[in-house]
Every structure is written in C-alpha cells, then in structure tokens.
Amino acid sequence: MALRIFSTLSGKEEEFKPASDVVKMYVCGMTPKFHPHVGHARLFVSIDVLRRYLIYRGHRVHFVQNFTDVDDKIIARSNKEGIPAHEVAQKYTDSYFEVMDALGVMRADEYPKATLVIPSIIAFIEKLVAEGYAYPLDGDVYFEVSKFPEYGKLSRRSEDEGVMAGARVEVEAGKRDPRDFALWKAAKPGEPAWESPWGPGRPGWHIECSTMINETLGEQIDIHAGGRDLIFPHHENEIAQSEAFCHCSPFARYWVHIGLLSIGGEKMSHSLNNFLTIQQLLEKFEPAAVRLYLISIPYRMPMAYSQEGVEAATKGLARLRSALELRRGAEERAPRPEEVEAVDRLVESAQRAFTDGMDADFNTALGLAALYELSREINRLRSQEGYPNDVLTPARAKLVELAGVLGIDLEAQRTEEGRAADAYVDLLVEIRTKLRAAKQWALSDEIRDRLKDLGVALEDSPQGTVWKYSERG
Numbered sequence: 175m176a177l178r179i180f181s182t183l184s185g186k187e188e189e190f191k192p193a194s195d196v197v198k199m200y201v202c203g204m205t206p207k208f209h210p211h212v213g214h215a216r217l218f219v220s221i222d223v224l225r226r227y228l229i230y231r232g233h234r235v236h237f238v239q240n241f242t243d244v245d246d247k248i249i250a251r252s253n254k255e256g257i258p259a260h261e262v263a264q265k266y267t268d269s270y271f272e273v274m275d276a277l278g279v280m281r282a283d284e285y286p287k288a289t290l291v292i293p294s295i296i297a298f299i300e301k302l303v304a305e306g307y308a309y310p311l312d313g314d315v316y317f318e319v320s321k322f323p324e325y326g327k328l329s330r331r332s333e334d335e336g337v338m339a340g341a342r343v344e345v346e347a348g349k350r351d352p353r354d355f356a357l358w359k360a361a362k363p364g365e366p367a368w369e370s371p372w373g374p375g376r377p378g379w380h381i382e383c384s385t386m387i388n389e390t391l392g393e394q395i396d397i398h399a400g401g402r403d404l405i406f407p408h409h410e411n412e413i414a415q416s417e418a419f420c421h422c423s424p425f426a427r428y429w430v431h432i433g434l435l436s437i438g439g440e441k442m443s444h445s446l447n448n449f450l451t452i453q454q455l456l457e458k459f460e461p462a463a464v465r466l467y468l469i470s471i472p473y474r475m476p477m478a479y480s481q482e483g484v485e486a487a488t489k490g491l492a493r494l495r496s497a498l499e500l501r502r503g504a505e506e507r508a509p510r511p512e513e514v515e516a517v518d519r520l521v522e523s524a525q526r527a528f529t530d531g532m533d534a535d536f537n538t539a540l541g542l543a544a545l546y547e548l549s550r551e552i553n554r555l556r557s558q559e560g561y562p563n564d565v566l567t568p569a570r571a572k573l574v575e576l577a578g579v580l581g582i583d584l585e586a587q588r589t590e591e592g593r594a595a596d597a598y599v600d601l602l603v604e605i606r607t608k609l610r611a612a613k614q615w616a617l618s619d620e621i622r623d624r625l626k627d628l629g630v631a632l633e634d635s636p637q638g639t640v641w642k643y644s645e646r647g
C-alpha cells in the first residue's frame with residue numbers, strides 16, 4: 175500500500191508523490207520569545223515522526239525549519255528582560271534545542287533565521303512591487319490581495335469571512351483592501367531596523383517564510399507543515415506571496431497541519447499564559463514517555479493535555495520495554511521449527527499492522543497499537559514453560575526497530591539501567607538458592623516476595639530457580 179497524506183489544500187487524503195527523489199519539507203518554526211511549551215512539543219514531535227516515517231519508507235528528505243528571530247513579541251520580551259532582542263532570540267533558541275534534543279527530535283538539515291536573510295527578503299519584496307503584486311505606503315509595503323485571485327484557496331474563506339476572521343485587521347489608512355497584509359514594516363523608535371528601498375524597517379512575518387523557503391529549497395516544495403493555527407492568515411499569505419513571486423503553482427504540494435494542544439479548554443499558548451514548559455514536564459517524566467504521550471493520538475486531532483495521560487504513557491513505555499527482557503534461566507535448546515515459524519508470522523503481522531497504520535496519514539495511534547500487540551505476544555510466548563529465549567530475538571528486534579521509527583529508543587534505558595539490575599537479581603537468586611539448601615524457608619520466601627513487589631517473578635523447579643521481569647502494578 176502507498177503512503178497517504180491528508181493535505182489541507184485539497185481537503186482530503188492523497189497518495190504521497192514527491193516531485194523529485196528528494197522530498198523537500200519545510201516547517202514554520204519557533205518565534206523564540208520564551209521557553210517552548212508542551213504545545214510546541216506536540217507540534218515538533220509530530221512533524222519529527224512524519225519525517226522519520228518518510229525516511230523509513232525510503233525517501234530522502236531535505237528538512238528545513240526556520241526561526242522567526244525578529245518579531246513584536248521578541249521586542250516586548252527584550253524590553254521586559256532588559257536585554258537586546260537578538261539576545262532574547264538566542265537565549266530561547268538555545269532553550270528550544272535543549273528540550274527538543276531531549277525529546278529525540280532530529281535536527282533539521284538547515285535552520286534559516288529571518289535576520290540572516292534580510293537582503294533576500296528585500297529582493298523578494300522588490301520583485302513583487304515591480305510586478306504589481308505589492309505597493310509601498312509610508313515606509314510600509316503591502317501585498318495587494320486582489321491581484322492574487324486564488325487567495326483563500328487554503329483556508330477556503332470567502333472574501334468577507336477572510337476579513338472578519340482575520341483577527342488582526344490592520345486599519346492602516348491608505349490600504350487598498352482591508353485584506354492587504356504587510357510585507358515590510360516601517361521602523362518604530364527603539365526597534366531593530368534594517369535599511370531598505372522604502373526606508374528603515376523590518377520584514378513582516380509571512381514574507382520571511384516565503385523567502386527562506388525560496389532560499390533553501392527553491393520555488394516549489396513537497397510538504398509544508400505547521401500548527402493548525404497557522405492556516406490563516408500565515409500560510410494563506412505565504413501561498414499568495416510565493417506563487418505570485420514564481421508564477422508557479424502549487425507552491426507546496428501537501429499542506430500538513432498539526433492539531434493544537436489545549437489545556438483547560440483553551441489552546442496552550444504563551445500569549446494566554448496557560449502553558450506548561452517542556453522543561454517543567456521533563457522534570458517529572460522521562461522524555462520517551464512524554465514523546466509516547468504526544469503521539470498517542472493522530473497528529474491532526476486536537477489534544478487536551480492531561481498529566482494522567484503522561485502517566486499512562488509512562489506505563490505503556492514500561493510495557494513495551496518489558497518485552498525486551500529475557501527469561502532468566504530459561505531452557506537453552508535449539509528452537510523447534512514451528513516455534514521459529516510462529517515468531518516469523520508474528521514479526522510479519524506486526525510489520526504489516528504498523529505500516530498499514532502509518533501509511534494512513536501517519537496514524538501513530540495505530541502504529542503504537544501494533545507495538546503494544548507485538549510486546550503482548552512476546553510476553554505471552556516467553557512465559558510458556560520451557561520456551562527458549564533465542565527464538566524471540568527477531569520479534570524483539572522488530573519491536574525495537576518500529577519503536578525507533580517513532581523516535582522511541584526502547585533499548586536506551588535497558589542497556590544503561592536494566593542490564594545493571596540483572597546482575598543484582600542474579601546475585602539475590604543465588605543467595606536464595608543457598609538459603610533454601612540450608613532450609614531457611616522464611617528468609618528465602620521473603621526474598622521471593624520482595625522481588626515480586628519489585629516486578630521480578632521467581633519460579634522454582636527441580637532444575638533450579640528461573641526469574642523474569644513481570645509487569646508491575
């Protein structure tokens with residue numbers, strides 16, 4: 175089956191067909207005005223999963239993500255913290271990398287920054303002005319929406335709606351149409367500014383993305399991603415600017431929008447001051463558990479944050495890891511052919527369930543369900559009397575591989591902590607065997623019961639004692 179992606183532009187799922195052998199992918203990145211919050215984690219982890227799955231499906235992906243490092247809110251924060259705007263941007267860009275690295279978000283191939291491409295932005299605007307798509311007005315420059323008849327094709331807004339719902343309608347005197355939006359903003363006192371043909375000023379937000387995409391990926395790209403809240407006006411405006419600039423269409427073949435994360439019924443956002451930073455969450459929970467939580471529902475759906483959800487994901491992660499544990503002291507014999515075949519079938523069906531789910535517009539809920547099913551089956555087979563460990567090796571390898579596609583490293587903790595614990599359990603079992611030989615039943619039972627509380631199950635048999643990790647609580 176082929177990979178299908180839901181594109182906001184067509185309003186339906188489409189088979190994914192990149193224009194060339196390198197998938198050109200762009201995502202609107204952070205405005206680094208404060209520490210990223212859990213809503214940002216959902217956005218960038220979701221996009222990271224999309225990217226990883228494309229790579230897993232054999233695509234080469236060129237991935238670009240920008241930083242909007244000059245903006246009204248950065249300037250406001252600069253005044254509040256008493257440090258220059260560029261230092262504010264750097265500080266929170268560093269903060270972004272710290273938490274996203276922890277969450278296993280792969281670094282982009284390129285991270286363009288608005289302030290580093292100002293001459294290109296000016297050249298982009300000059301072309302739009304020269305070709306009649308934009309006009310200067312008292313030091314500002316506006317895009318003239320009526321010159322781009324397809325305006326509204328992404329958000330499907332009628333002219334009236336577009337104006338009414340555009341939230342920030344600039345009532346700038348002299349604008350030819352209320353829908354016209356700023357490409358260049360004349361400098362205000364005390365703000366960062368650059369020289370331009372229209373006087374000192376700074377770029378508007380939308381033109382930054384159009385220019386950075388053109389600079390890094392070219393005129394047309396395969397996937398443009400971002401938060402659902404960017405469809406209008408940001409992405410609508412990007413399309414108008416870029417398609418007017420290149421006289422080509424579509425600017426982006428697939429428009430992918432990530433559902434928003436809410437808290438207490440409202441979108442989690444810096445501006446509403448109802449956010450939990452990723453750092454705060456990582457103080458309480460393991461990064462892999464947070465990641466698992468964030469991809470537990472399909473990326474397009476809205477998600478309501480709950481701590482119980484993260485706790486449940488923590489248990490889910492432990493369940494997946496439990497399948498990697500070997501049964502201690504299990505029989506060492508060559509696997510029987512029927513055992514090998516059964517495991518082959520298990521691996522095949524897990525692979526199919528995972529790929530079918532992920533091919534359906536990257537449905538991570540189905541992808542994870544395939545992983546849980548696989549780990550359940552591994553645990554069931556392992557608990558059978560006399561079952562040798564080795565026969566499950568391909569199933570464990572598949573579990574690790576597929577979890578890795580979702581960016582979850584199941585072995586990380588096992589190698590560092592799990593294997594260290596194994597030696598201590600072995601030691602306790604050995605001491606208990608000696609106690610039993612000396613008929614110290616009370617003490618030997620106590621060791622067994624205490625280990626059980628810790629998630630280690632012992633089984634005594636005439637051949638000796640075997641142990642395995644069991645699920646806790």
Ligand SMILES: [Zn+2]
Pocket residue numbers: 201202203383408412
């Ligand atoms: Zn953008």
